[in-house]
Amino acid sequence: MPKTPDELLAFLSELGIAVKTATHPPLFTVADSQALRGEIPGGHTKNLFLRDKKERYFLLTVEEDAEVDLKTIHQVIGGSGRVSFGKPEKLLDYLGVTPGAVTAFGIVNDTENQVTIVLDETLMRHDTINAHPLTNEATTSIGRDDLLRFIKATGHEPLVLKLSA
Template identity: 70%
Template sequence: MDMQRDAQQPKTDTDLFAFLDSLGIAHTTKEHAPVFTVAESVALRDEIPGGHTKNLFVKDKKDNYFLLTVEENATVDLKTVHGIIGAAGRVSFGKPEKLMEYLGVIPGAVTAFGAINDTGLNVKVIIDEDLMGYEVINAHPLRNDATTSIASNDLLRFIAATGHEPLVLKVTA
């Protein structure tokens, strides 16, 4: 086991904001009570405009990992999405341990911003085409008691700056 990797603490929201600032990316963050589900976060809609995200951390049978970031009310067909994202066969949800290891977040705080923690580029980051229709995208800043708003094109710039190729694909029904 790689002890150096184990010792590496996941980046925090403070690290994330500093990284966004270093890229010249405008962002605003609103603190709120922790939310674990889309249903719990609906109360925030009036206060935070833009597209709100739902994130699916999935893997295929060859242990390739994918993060699908979609609009919160969108539906992803897990039986067929593998054909769109280039997975080896059907996908299933990744385990919380891998979520923490690769993206540095817990279930309920999954976010495209987790790409900042995936220094080994173990996860393919996919943004749904429909979500890109929003000028502003809202996502957790590595914790689920705040929401960070960022321009949709800046989200792609952020993902690219982490070394990932942001793939914009139509993954929702």
């Protein structure tokens, strides 16, 4: 069973990571979330769950307005051939979330390291990064260095690369 948002927040607390979470109506798109800009400071994320020709999976976390060239991004992330979006079933299996709630925090559910997480270097220039805490009915603000520490605590080694144009 995937972790719940409460279990995620408890895990962060166990790591000594302080976060701030704001609840709100469900947000399904970047456009939906932009209505909160005055209320939640920091870098806001957009996430792409991708797979390559060898069925390897990648979670790309970029700034909400970043443009990612799906025709060439495989060369940047080390994918085998062009990438496509991963199926919702795999998203649920590996990250424990559904489309519309994809988040870097989902990596906590990838206990078998099936997904490579890649963070955009432009996003990582923000001191605070905002992401859904496994539900699109809330936004959790976390420090940049704490996000990296969280990802490593899940057994993943995050890549920080230039993903956006």
